Amino acid sequence: MASGMPSPRAEAFPIYGQDERSLYSHSQTNGSPGFACNYSQKVDYAGDGGAVEQEQNGEPAKEHYKKENKTKNLQKRRSRRKNESLLSSLCQFIADHQIGLAANLLALLVMTHVSFPRARHHTRKFWRLSYPNSSSEKYALGWDDAFLVVFWLVVFTGLRAIVMDYVLTPLAHLLGLKNQKDKTRFAEQAWILIYDSTFWSLGMYIMCHSDHWLNLRQLWTNWPDREMRGLFKWYYLVQFAFWVQQIVVVHIEKRRKDHWQMFTHHVITCILLFTSYGYHQSKVGNTILCLMDAVDILFALAKILKYLNFQTACNIAFGIFMVVWFGARHVLYMLVCWSVYKDIPKEITYGCYHGTNANLKGPSNVPDHFDHLVQPFKDPQGLVCWNNGIKWAFLATLLTLQVILLIWFGMIVRVALKVLKGGEAEDSRSDDEESDEAHPNEASEKSHSQPGSQRNGSTKHQSFESSPLEEEVGVESINLILRNKSPNNRYRKVGSTTSGVHLPSDSKELLGRIGCDKGA
Numbered sequence: 009m010a011s012g013m014p015s016p017r018a019e020a021f022p023i024y025g026q027d028e029r030s031l032y033s034h035s036q037t038n039g040s041p042g043f044a045c046n047y048s049q050k051v052d053y054a055g056d057g058g059a060v061e062q063e064q065n066g067e068p069a070k071e072h073y074k075k076e077n078k079t080k081n082l083q084k085r086r087s088r089r090k091n092e093s094l095l096s097s098l099c100q101f102i103a104d105h106q107i108g109l110a111a112n113l114l115a116l117l118v119m120t121h122v123s124f125p126r127a128r129h130h131t132r133k134f135w136r137l138s139y140p141n142s143s144s145e146k147y148a149l150g151w152d153d154a155f156l157v158v159f160w161l162v163v164f165t166g167l168r169a170i171v172m173d174y175v176l177t178p179l180a181h182l183l184g185l186k187n188q189k190d191k192t193r194f195a196e197q198a199w200i201l202i203y204d205s206t207f208w209s210l211g212m213y214i215m216c217h218s219d220h221w222l223n224l225r226q227l228w229t230n231w232p233d234r235e236m237r238g239l240f241k242w243y244y245l246v247q248f249a250f251w252v253q254q255i256v257v258v259h260i261e262k263r264r265k266d267h268w269q270m271f272t273h274h275v276i277t278c279i280l281l282f283t284s285y286g287y288h289q290s291k292v293g294n295t296i297l298c299l300m301d302a303v304d305i306l307f308a309l310a311k312i313l314k315y316l317n318f319q320t321a322c323n324i325a326f327g328i329f330m331v332v333w334f335g336a337r338h339v340l341y342m343l344v345c346w347s348v349y350k351d352i353p354k355e356i357t358y359g360c361y362h363g364t365n366a367n368l369k370g371p372s373n374v375p376d377h378f379d380h381l382v383q384p385f386k387d388p389q390g391l392v393c394w395n396n397g398i399k400w401a402f403l404a405t406l407l408t409l410q411v412i413l414l415i416w417f418g419m420i421v422r423v424a425l426k427v428l429k430g431g432e433a434e435d436s437r438s439d440d441e442e443s444d445e446a447h448p449n450e451a452s453e454k455s456h457s458q459p460g461s462q463r464n465g466s467t468k469h470q471s472f473e474s475s476p477l478e479e480e481v482g483v484e485s486i487n488l489i490l491r492n493k494s495p496n497n498r499y500r501k502v503g504s505t506t507s508g509v510h511l512p513s514d515s516k517e518l519l520g521r522i523g524c525d526k527g528a
Contacts, residue, residue, distance in 0.1 A: 099260040107173075110166025117159075134159035137238055141365075146235035148364065149285065150388045153245055160249035165256070172199055183316055194315045201308040207247060208301035211294055214240050220291050224347040227295065228355035232288040232392050234365050244290050247297060248281045280405070286384040287392065289402075295344060299336040306332055330420065337413050345410065348403045353396075360393040 102109065121131040138152035176195035185191050220226035236244070255274045284293040310325040359371020360380060374380065374393050381398075383391040 103260045106165050106169040110162050110169075113162050114166070130155075137241055140238075141235060144235060144365070146237055147241045148235050148388065149241075149288075153241075156242075156245050157249045157252065160246050161253045161256070164250055164253045168199055168253075171202070172196070180315075185315060190315050194312060197308045197311045197315070201305060201312065203250065204301045204304045204308065207243070207250075208298060208305060210239075210243055211298040211301065214243060215294055215298060218291065218294075220295070224295075224343060225351045225355060227289075227291045227344075227347060228352050231356050231394065232361055232368075234288060234368070234389070236290060240290065240294070244281070244285060244293065248278065248285070251277045251281065276409075286388075287394075287398075288384075292344065292348075296341070299340055299344075302336050303329065303333050326424075330424065333417060333420070338410070338417065341406075341410060341413070345403060345406050348399065348406065352399050356394050358395045360391050362389065362391045364389055 117131060117134060121128055133152050133155035135156070137147050137156065139148035139150050140146075141148060172192075172195040176198045177191050179198070180191040180194040183194075185194055215221055218226075219229070251274055255271065255278065258270050258274065281293060284290055306325060306329040310322055310329055313322040313325055357371050358374070360374055361368055361370030361372075363369045374395050380391055380393045383393075
């Protein structure tokens with residue numbers, strides 16, 4: 009159209025040629041005709057058949073609808089933040105009062121036992137093994153075993169806090185650690201070293217005095233053996249309590265980047281312990297626990313040497329750790345899997361059994377319905393079945409775990425080779441290895457250069473405060489802020505305290521977990 013000529017559109021719709029904002033005036037830029045909406049005209053922008061009337065101040069209805077949605081979303085986010093804040097405050101309260109809560113619960117239990125003689129039939133279940141059989145000097149299984157698990161969950165909660173605060177943290181100071189975060193890391197790893205060393209030794213003692221020592225075929229004999237020796241039963245239930253307590257720890261303490269990996273690992277471990285206990289396969293559970301705990305001992309030892317700056321000793325411990333990892337988790341572990349495939353059909357007569365050891369009846373045909381799979385947990389003396397399907401489900405779970413372990417070990421090998429070829433890894437620490445006392449400017453600079461990679465609470469706080477109120481902030485950031493405000497945030501879960509099943513997101517994080525760099 010020639011310059012200066014009036015637009016037919018402007019003549020037909022005078023408002024279009026004025027300075028008023030047109031709802032679809034931008035459409036002319038791509039060749040489509042524009043048009044104007046009358047102020048009283050209603051247009052459906054919600055997509056649900058509803059109409060939004062344009063504002064009298066000339067604001068388009070679409071913009072008005074977006075602003076309303078933004079306001080509603082902001083209100084929802086604020087409500088969600090409030091709920092998360094309450095949950096985080098509760099978690100922080102539990103984390104800061106682990107000793108007091110555990111002591112009060114145990115004191116309440118003792119007072120109830122002493123003051124109410126009629127309740128002693130129930131209270132003694134918390135610290136005594138249930139279902140004793142005087143004739144066989146063994147113990148049967150049942151739901152009353154849950155009392156002992158709860159008791160030791162509370163004991164571990166208080167004991168861990170006491171040992172870390174009043175024994176291991178002062179020991180770290182005596183050994184020359186000045187940084188508070190290093191002291192906390194040292195205390196966490198030392199606690200894991202103490203626990204794993206104690207229960208690995210106890211597990212090895214039980215296994216050495218059993219019929220399945222150096223004879224994997226004996227893992228499956230006399231099934232279903234519905235009774236256990238007292239020490240063995242106590243060991244298994246206390247191990248179960250420890251892993252349940254680890255699930256509590258990862259929720260009440262500061263979240264790490266690998267929070268969900270740790271949580272998943274702990275849940276799977278508890279499921280395996282629970283199902284093996286109910287299906288009377290505790291002998292193989294004892295074997296696998298010993299294989300895993302041996303590796304965790306060396307891992308915790310290498311981390312302690314790292315914090316104490318014993319470079320050569322750390323390198324040696326890490327080398328031994330890799331050898332033991334491969335031998336325990338890939339050679340011996342696969343022998344157990346092979347035994348599941350090869351020996352179970354020879355040693356276990358497939359079918360269903362019910363009753364106690366004294367009057368065990370079976371085998372009978374496996375029912376067609378799936379209710380028999382949960383019967384061992386409903387009635388410990390009721391129906392318990394074994395067939396080829398259960399065997400393959402059991403084996404598939406173990407092999408899935410092996411795949412994860414192989415991926416993990418491959419990453420360890422690659423990072424170890426990188427360290428050997430590249431010398432000292434100055435910039436290899438993961439975010440959770442950084443110091444709390446980092447300079448604010450340095451922390452701010454790192455937060456801009458590496459967005460989303462920081463786990464330092466102060467950095468998160470600075471980022472949050474500098475943001476406008478309407479900006480959406482993730483739940484992780486809010487949790488970190490709340491937990492950082494407390495000066496008593498002592499117990500911080502480290503990803504290395506698990507059995508090594510969770511996978512780090514990158515090689516730098518992995519290097520920070522297993523490397524022995526002097527700068528860490």
